[in-house]
Amino acid sequence: MSELAPQSITYCGVCSWPPEYCEFGVTLKKCQAWLHENDQALYEKLYSADALANATSTLSLEKQEKLNEELAKKQHKEELKQERELQKKLSSKVVIKRIERNKRKHIISISGLEVFNLDSKKLAKTFASKFATGASVTKNAEKKDEILIQGDVSDEAKVYIEKLLEEQGLNEVKVEQIDDKAKKKKAAPVPGAPAN
Ligand SMILES: [Zn+2]
Numbered sequence: 001m002s003e004l005a006p007q008s009i010t011y012c013g014v015c016s017w018p019p020e021y022c023e024f025g026v027t028l029k030k031c032q033a034w035l036h037e038n039d040q041a042l043y044e045k046l047y048s049a050d051a052l053a054n055a056t057s058t059l060s061l062e063k064q065e066k067l068n069e070e071l072a073k074k075q076h077k078e079e080l081k082q083e084r085e086l087q088k089k090l091s092s093k094v095v096i097k098r099i100e101r102n103k104r105k106h107i108i109s110i111s112g113l114e115v116f117n118l119d120s121k122k123l124a125k126t127f128a129s130k131f132a133t134g135a136s137v138t139k140n141a142e143k144k145d146e147i148l149i150q151g152d153v154s155d156e157a158k159v160y161i162e163k164l165l166e167e168q169g170l171n172e173v174k175v176e177q178i179d180d181k182a183k184k185k186k187a188a189p190v191p192g193a194p195a196n
Helices: 019-024 028-038 040-047 049-054 061-090 120-130 154-167
Strands: 093-100 106-111 135-139 145-150 174-180
Touching (some): 019 028, 028 061, 040 049, 093 154, 106 154, 120 135, 120 154
Parallel strands (some): 093 174
Antiparallel strands (some): 106 145, 135 145
């Protein structure tokens, strides 16, 4: 670049601010590398030893290093948090219980969805229209949401929930189906006795 050329404003290719402002961002090192590559003169002006020694209004390298360290720590913490959440999801499961009300009537209860951030109310609505049946949300004994669906739709519900989990990249999560037969009376049922 000739010194006679009219001054044109350079914008940082990394953070998009004028390079004088790069130091206030979190990408200073990348910004510096970019500037070194793209505008050596400006790089020298901003970051040469002399420039840094003369700088009074700019953050010291030491300070910048500290900021970078803090940022790295934050990023690391966030990564750990995400990892923990993922592990929790992977070790959880959705349970679809098929409950026999009587010989011909079944209801399906689905629990364990909240870990996967699946909205039970929304899902109940979806199932109600998808299976043209009644579906509602109640709280189970553990005070967790549980979807109740009228009808024998355990397999269909499983397929649908697995699809939702897959969309989250959670293919390994188990959707367990349980068959809950009508509760036996305390006395053993007499063979051939009329039901109910
Ligand atoms: Zn920059």
